[in-house]
Amino acid sequence: MSEESATQDMTDAQDPRTLLAQAMHYTDPATGAVSPPIHMASTYARDADYGLVAGASYSRADNPTYRTVERVLRELDGAAESLVLSSGMAAIACVLETVPSGKRVAAPTVIYHGTLEYLEGLAAHRGVELDFFKAGEPGALEAAIRPGETDLVWIEPIVNPTWAVVDVAAAAESAHAAGAALAVDATCTPALTTRPLALGADMVVQSGTKYLGGHSDVVAGVLSTADAESPRWARARRLRSLAGGVLGPMEAWLLLRGMRTMALRWERACDNAMAIARHFDGHPALDGVLYPGLETHPGHATAARQMTGGFGGMLSLLLKADFAGTQRVATRTRVILPATSLGGVESLIEHRKAIEPPGSAVPDNLLRLSIGIEAVEDLIADLEQALAGVGG
């Protein structure tokens, strides 16, 4: 089955919401089914000329189940090519492993801790040098880049879990001026709101486990590139197969299944998070609400420019409490589930410092919230009761 026959491009509707809902107007050429088949095969027989019947040879390199989901992701990200992988971390590793020994990576001090840990491993075992900068601080990213030495600049458009805002277009300009590439982890800012490749980034990674899948039932990763011919892409692409970070066919199907409702889920999560941020801004139990949608957030102007489809479902609360007092609040919610991860239909709360590695710059009194699609009144009432007695 060729890629072309499996999925017809949409000709009229180009809005990403339509593209997602219809999986690019998918119909199965063999049966007319409006949902793609799942190919469980690990290997593929050859034809009479010893040729591959439809391009696939072995499922550690490729699987026909990927075709529709990768095509939709490519369109959504505005990419030259997109790949699905076994997790967000597998996608991150494929990019970070393209950095040659002896070269440097510039990255924020606070980002997803798995990425930081991977970077520290590269520094400890492979001779890659790291230059950290404070996200959102004017001039900090530029100062961390060393022309000719920095190979890769790594950012998150809103850094997890403090939600400081990084200007993606400015980061791309600074990276390229120094001869470096820009990679963006867009897990918390999917293409419905920010398209890093259009802002100048070279590669985008996402944990498909989060907003793309959206139901906390699948672990997946996505890697997209602006340039499918670049040597860095060739290496990253090959690493998916060589390191074996391939997505299972069932998971690829689940990822696409989740993506078809992403526009609705995203819209509701953004609305709910904004309502919660506004409600708790200035609350007597809190030292602050970290949400880029609030006009008082230091990165709001940049966020408003680059988050064109909403400020997202992620926010953090800074409590008037110590480590133990903050953690206690995360055990008192009765609607919001105390769990790690984000981007699902159900709201989650997490005492982030408790799971960060030693030395993490994340404040002790930070509670991270991933806001889902529930009735926002229930979420606000739940947080109010959990915060009762905090701060006096």
Ligand SMILES: Cc1ncc(COP(=O)(O)O)c(C=O)c1O
């Ligand atoms: C911003 C960010 N990037 C990447 C990841 C890793 O994704 P996965 O758990 O799918 O490997 C996470 C996981 O929480 C994340 O929050």
